[in-house]
Amino acid sequence: MSSKLSQEIDRRRTFGIISHPDAGKTTLTEKLLLFGGAIQMAGTVKSRKSDRHATSDWMAIEQQRGISVTSSVMKFIYRDREINLLDTPGHKDFSEDTYRVLTAVDSAMMVIDSAKGVEAQTEKLMEVCRMRNTPIITFINKLDREGMEPLDILSDIEDKLQIECVPLSWPIGMGKRFRGVYDRYHQQLHLFTPGKAMRGDEEGITITDLADSQLDELLGSQADELREELELLEGAASPLDRDQFLQGTQTPVFFGSAINNFGVRELLDAFIEMAPSPGPRQTVQREVQPQEEDFSGFVFKIQANMDPAHRDRIAFLRICSGTFTRGMKVRHHRIGKDISIPNATIFMAQDRAGVEEAFPGDIIGLHNHGTIKIGDTFTTKEPLQFTGIPNFAPEIFQKVVLRDPLRSKQLHKGLLQLSEEGAVQVFRPLMGNEIILGAVGVLQFDVTMARLKNEYNVEAIYQPAQYFTARWIGGEKKQLVEFEKKLRANLFHDAEDHLTYLAPNKWNLDYVMEQWPDIRFLKTREHG
Numbered sequence: 012m013s014s015k016l017s018q019e020i021d022r023r024r025t026f027g028i029i030s031h032p033d034a035g036k037t038t039l040t041e042k043l044l045l046f047g048g049a050i051q052m053a054g055t056v057k058s059r060k061s062d063r064h065a066t067s068d069w070m071a072i073e074q075q076r077g078i079s080v081t082s083s084v085m086k087f088i089y090r091d092r093e094i095n096l097l098d099t100p101g102h103k104d105f106s107e108d109t110y111r112v113l114t115a116v117d118s119a120m121m122v123i124d125s126a127k128g129v130e131a132q133t134e135k136l137m138e139v140c141r142m143r144n145t146p147i148i149t150f151i152n153k154l155d156r157e158g159m160e161p162l163d164i165l166s167d168i169e170d171k172l173q174i175e176c177v178p179l180s181w182p183i184g185m186g187k188r189f190r191g192v193y194d195r196y197h198q199q200l201h202l203f204t205p206g207k208a209m210r211g212d213e214e215g216i217t218i219t220d221l222a223d224s225q226l227d228e229l230l231g232s233q234a235d236e237l238r239e240e241l242e243l244l245e246g247a248a249s250p251l252d253r254d255q256f257l258q259g260t261q262t263p264v265f266f267g268s269a270i271n272n273f274g275v276r277e278l279l280d281a282f283i284e285m286a287p288s289p290g291p292r293q294t295v296q297r298e299v300q301p302q303e304e305d306f307s308g309f310v311f312k313i314q315a316n317m318d319p320a321h322r323d324r325i326a327f328l329r330i331c332s333g334t335f336t337r338g339m340k341v342r343h344h345r346i347g348k349d350i351s352i353p354n355a356t357i358f359m360a361q362d363r364a365g366v367e368e369a370f371p372g373d374i375i376g377l378h379n380h381g382t383i384k385i386g387d388t389f390t391t392k393e394p395l396q397f398t399g400i401p402n403f404a405p406e407i408f409q410k411v412v413l414r415d416p417l418r419s420k421q422l423h424k425g426l427l428q429l430s431e432e433g434a435v436q437v438f439r440p441l442m443g444n445e446i447i448l449g450a451v452g453v454l455q456f457d458v459t460m461a462r463l464k465n466e467y468n469v470e471a472i473y474q475p476a477q478y479f480t481a482r483w484i485g486g487e488k489k490q491l492v493e494f495e496k497k498l499r500a501n502l503f504h505d506a507e508d509h510l511t512y513l514a515p516n517k518w519n520l521d522y523v524m525e526q527w528p529d530i531r532f533l534k535t536r537e538h539g
């Protein structure tokens with residue numbers, strides 16, 4: 012094993028942020044990038060959101076809505092660690108990609124708005140993290156505003172997300188009375204000055220003995236409140252257990268205010284110390300260790316038309332083992348072809364730059380002319396297929412109706428391609444021939460329609476489809492035949508011909524599942 016490869020693996024941290032819209036993900040991202048020196052000015056991430064694709068034609072939708080369809084990978088270096096931050100699109104650009112990005116990370120940062128507690132999107136994203144036991148570090152944001160009591164926020168997280176909280180810092184007041192945080196881990200007090208943006212490198216005041224009168228001098232009457240709360244915590248909260256953190260059953264919690272850059276450095280310092288470097292990954296054949304010399308990786312996302320000058324598609328590949336070097340030949344196992352990769356792209360915070368070398372945990376972009384599908388594995392030689400990059404059950408549905416029936420062939424071709432790229436899911440009924448599209452975010456429908464028109468010259472419209480969710484069906488042949496016969500009206504084939512049940516409502520799904528105990532109703536389906 013080369014020691015350079017091991018060193019590069021040890022240095023890397025690849026993560027995503029999970030949060031509900033407006034909790035402060037963009038603000039926090041910006042501050043993290045500032046610490047990494049990846050951007051110079053505050054406001055950069057936000058403005059990038061709107062002008063990155065200003066010239067892209069099919070993405071006119073994006074401008075209309077003032078949001079970004081793309082999610083990107085931001086690389087920055089902090090204290091000699093190479094950090095890959097994979098953006099998890101939220102707001103209206105929430106899509107299946109958001110879920111799939113989480114299959115490519117080694118850890119996640121969870122941002123919670125202190126006034127709101129755990130919100131719906133965070134719960135959904137956490138479900139995906141749980142599939143791979145992804146370690147989570149939690150940041151409770153907006154302490155400069157009035158919010159829920161800190162202990163109530165922790166119970167809310169523990170109840171809704173089934174993960175034990177270990178507060179490593181503790182807030183002193185909130186809103187107008189917010190004075191800062193006490194870092195329980197390093198036994199340091201960090202004071203907050205309202206209205207003053209922090210540089211982020213302010214030193215804390217070491218207070219090892221809570222009886223220290225310095226605490227009273229600095230905090231006045233709030234000193235005793237802090238003492239009481241910390242004492243309560245000593246009795247109530249478990250100590251941090253690294254194994255439990257790595258298993259995703261315990262989360263270290265930090266408090267702060269992203270917009271004031273308060274508590275962010277402590278979060279980032281703890282993150283690089285605790286979060287794991289790239290670990291082993293499962294394939295159908297065997298477990299792959301990152302230190303193996305042979306290169307391997309999988310595609311978790313395909314982005315169309317990032318560069319409007321070339322109507323290209325970029326496949327995002329997560330490296331799982333070995334070293335990637337420019338021009339190297341790799342095998343695309345699904346289609347059994349060797350390809351050389353002369354101009355892979357590595358994603359930087361501001362720019363895309365040509366890659367000379369990349370290592371496990373890094374994400375590279377491969378140019379794709381329609382042959383790469385989500386979940387495809389590339390290696391230098393051994394035939395492997397990485398697992399754990401699934402389709403997720405859609406939550407919203409539309410019926411597609413063609414304007415010109417003579418373009419039906421093009422419609423099918425376009426939809427097959429778009430489903431292979433993970434843009435949308437396609438379901439064909441066992442009875443009749445209407446096509447149902449499924450997605451987890453509404454924007455996926457707009458993108459699909461725009462791309463059908465521009466790339467396949469297909470004019471279609473949507474009509475409402477009253478479905479609640481989809482489940483992929485599995486079971487013994489005999490039972491499946493019976494099931495198919497009885498429930499034909501709600502059964503479909505997806506783009507890869509897997510039998511899928513579309514339920515009109517939750518009640519119906521529960522009822523059918525109860526009636527058919529031997530049938531498997533799966534919320535995710537692996538590509539293959």
Ligand code: G4P
Nearest residue numbers: 031032033034035036037038152153155156268269270271
């Ligand atoms: P998101 O990416 O998770 O959707 O959240 P974003 O960072 O865009 O933040 C959502 C709103 O919350 C923004 O306000 C942002 O300024 C604010 N915010 C973020 N962190 C803090 C914090 O620590 N304290 C307080 N008080 N507010 C915070 P906005 O009014 O929607 O946008 P803007 O006009 O300020 O950009």
